[in-house]
Amino acid sequence: MQPFEMSLTEAAQAVRARQLSPVELTESVLNRIGVVEGRLGAYVAVTAEAAREAAETAEREVAKSGPRSPLHGIPMGLKDLIDAEGTPTTASSNVRAGHVAERDSAVAERLASAGAVLLGKTHTHEFAYGLTTPQTNNAWDHTRVAGGSSGGSAVAVAGGGATFALGTDTGGSIRVPAALNGVVGLKPTYGLVPRSGVTSLSWSLDHVGPLTRTVQDAALVLSETAGPDPRDPAGVHSAPMGEISRGDLRGLRVGVPRNYYFERVDPEVEEAVRRAIGRLAELGAQLVDVEIPMVRYIQAVQWGLMVPEATAYHEGSLRAVPDLYTPDVRILLEAGELTSAADYLRAQRARTMMRDAWTCMFDGIDVLAAPTVPMTAARADQYAVHWADGTVEAVSDSYVRLCAPANITGVPALTLPVGHDSAGLPIGMQLMARPFGDATVLRAGRAYEEASAGAGRIAPIAA
Numbered sequence: 374m375q376p377f378e379m380s381l382t383e384a385a386q387a388v389r390a391r392q393l394s395p396v397e398l399t400e401s402v403l404n405r406i407g408v409v410e411g412r413l414g415a416y417v418a419v420t421a422e423a424a425r426e427a428a429e430t431a432e433r434e435v436a437k438s439g440p441r442s443p444l445h446g447i448p449m450g451l452k453d454l455i456d457a458e459g460t461p462t463t464a465s466s467n468v469r470a471g472h473v474a475e476r477d478s479a480v481a482e483r484l485a486s487a488g489a490v491l492l493g494k495t496h497t498h499e500f501a502y503g504l505t506t507p508q509t510n511n512a513w514d515h516t517r518v519a520g521g522s523s524g525g526s527a528v529a530v531a532g533g534g535a536t537f538a539l540g541t542d543t544g545g546s547i548r549v550p551a552a553l554n555g556v557v558g559l560k561p562t563y564g565l566v567p568r569s570g571v572t573s574l575s576w577s578l579d580h581v582g583p584l585t586r587t588v589q590d591a592a593l594v595l596s597e598t599a600g601p602d603p604r605d606p607a608g609v610h611s612a613p614m615g616e617i618s619r620g621d622l623r624g625l626r627v628g629v630p631r632n633y634y635f636e637r638v639d640p641e642v643e644e645a646v647r648r649a650i651g652r653l654a655e656l657g658a659q660l661v662d663v664e665i666p667m668v669r670y671i672q673a674v675q676w677g678l679m680v681p682e683a684t685a686y687h688e689g690s691l692r693a694v695p696d697l698y699t700p701d702v703r704i705l706l707e708a709g710e711l712t713s714a715a716d717y718l719r720a721q722r723a724r725t726m727m728r729d730a731w732t733c734m735f736d737g738i739d740v741l742a743a744p745t746v747p748m749t750a751a752r753a754d755q756y757a758v759h760w761a762d763g764t765v766e767a768v769s770d771s772y773v774r775l776c777a778p779a780n781i782t783g784v785p786a787l788t789l790p791v792g793h794d795s796a797g798l799p800i801g802m803q804l805m806a807r808p809f810g811d812a813t814v815l816r817a818g819r820a821y822e823e824a825s826a827g828a829g830r831i832a833p834i835a836a
Contacts, residue, residue: 376401377533380829381590384536385443388435395435395446398536399428399490402448405533406492409834414509415519415529417453417463419493424448427490434488443593445488450529450538453494454501454572455581457481460491464572465508465525466499467697468690478570479602480539480581487597492535495525501541501574502683502702504549504769507753512554512832513798517750520550520772522574526584527554533831537594541571542580544675545746545776548788551584552745552801555790555832557818558584559591562808563783564609566595567602575682576607577721578675578780586829588789588818595811622820623657625813628738633665634775637760638747641794646744649791649802649821653742656820661738665778666730670723672770675777677712677720684709724781731782735807740817745788745801746772779805787814789822 376398379387387393403421410416431446440446456462456474458481463469477485484491496508498521506524511517512531519528523540527550530538540547542560551558559582566581573579583594602608629650635643654660684691684706691698691706698706734741748758751768758766766774779786785808788801802821806813822828 377405378831379536380586381443381447381537381593382587383829384447385440385593388446389440395428395431395490396425398446399424399448402492402534402536409532409534412510412515412834413512413528413532413534415495415525415532415534416450417465417494417496417525418461420460420491424490424492431488431490440488442487442597444484444597446490447536448490448492449484450492450495450526450535451481452523452526452538452540453497454541455481455539456570457491460494462494462572464500465497466699468694474570476570479567479604480598481570483598495523495529495535495538497525498522499699499702500572500687501543501546502705504545504772506550510753511750512834514750514796517752517798518553518768520553520750522546523584524550527551527556527558530554530556530584530586531832532834537583537585537590539581539594539598540584541574542582542780543574543578543679544773544780547580547582547584548745548776548786548801548803549772552788553750553799555799555830556584556586557588557591557790558582558788559595559811559815560779560786561595561599561811562785564605564607565599565809565811567600567605567608569602569604573686575679576686577682578679580780586831588787588815588822591787592815592819619819621657622653622817625658625740625817626661626738627653627658627817628661628663628734628741630665630741630743631662633668634743637762637764637766638744639749639794642744642746642748642800645792645794645800646742646802650742652821652824653817656824658817663734663738663741666734667723667727670727671778671781672774674720674723674727674781675773677716678724678781680705680709681712681717684712728782731778731784732807739806739810739813741805743803743805744775745803746775749794749796749798749800775803784808785811785814787818789818791821
């Protein structure tokens, strides 16, 4: 195994045991980027020399007193919405050309304190307002979409171009590309990981979280990035995650949706996810049929919150430099100007009712298991999906559909790989829990992962 193929957990153990140096690991990942980046397009910019300097510093620190965290000396990527002092934050947009961050975001500051090595900034769908990331290709099939909006982060991790990465998630933007590229993605509980210094799409829906090779890796990154931050008005005052236990799943109640989540889903995706749910039962979990509440309002609430909030954020630049936006994003931002205050307030009221209904649902279960997305990666030139019931759905609408409820309600949601379709494309299963049940979804995901073969495998990209 080459160092770039190691999971974060494996690399951290090797660094701690002095079997691998941060310099060797970082150089291996940089070399891998040089091999695959031309086909993947995961990065806006790779800061190779700065990464080498940081790795050399980490190597000296580890040699002197050992690693100060599991992330010490580990190379990672940041989505190009997340500020890191002295580096550009372009949001993959001409609107932000030339913008350089004056200070670290809270998460970049915490990762730097943990000793992580920044490789560069990864592509996003412009300003995170989309579910495909058109600049980036899927790691498993270069003719297909990477997913978005954290497509660059997912592809970098899947292709061996980062040991881990951070993304943001407003309607599935961590989980969608993670599922489509066969990696793990975690959208933590709303407010658990601070968003100060992170370019916003929708203030009341945005989350920051990790994309990794394994569930254990995601837990390690979460432990270093979660916690209060006075600069984030939506941040929590404490981080009550609890311990992530190991072993079987006896006593865990896993909800299996009888509506919504398995509707208009590709048969191969449904089969793989139901098989994975069955594996949870074999590990000791009790399966419970559940009714997902208020499903008819999900799309209206998601768009009713996100669209006007995004337009409010971009109000000044949309009027000053509208032609610098890509057409798809500009249309959405201009549509937000047509949303009335009354409609926005109705969406907020409906969100409160939905949160209450989901709280009641979780009184009877510990985890909700479902597909992350209803189909695997679409072709890059595909714009719509024709379902068996005769309905036609935009690709982006399809990808956001099963992820949006966790953003609306703020519950933690984890996606992990559970197989491949007949074309060899990855399939993801989504695990959700009540707010601050992050440790619960990580426990369930870790148990499944440890009982399955192939965890942490990178995409088979020929050198």
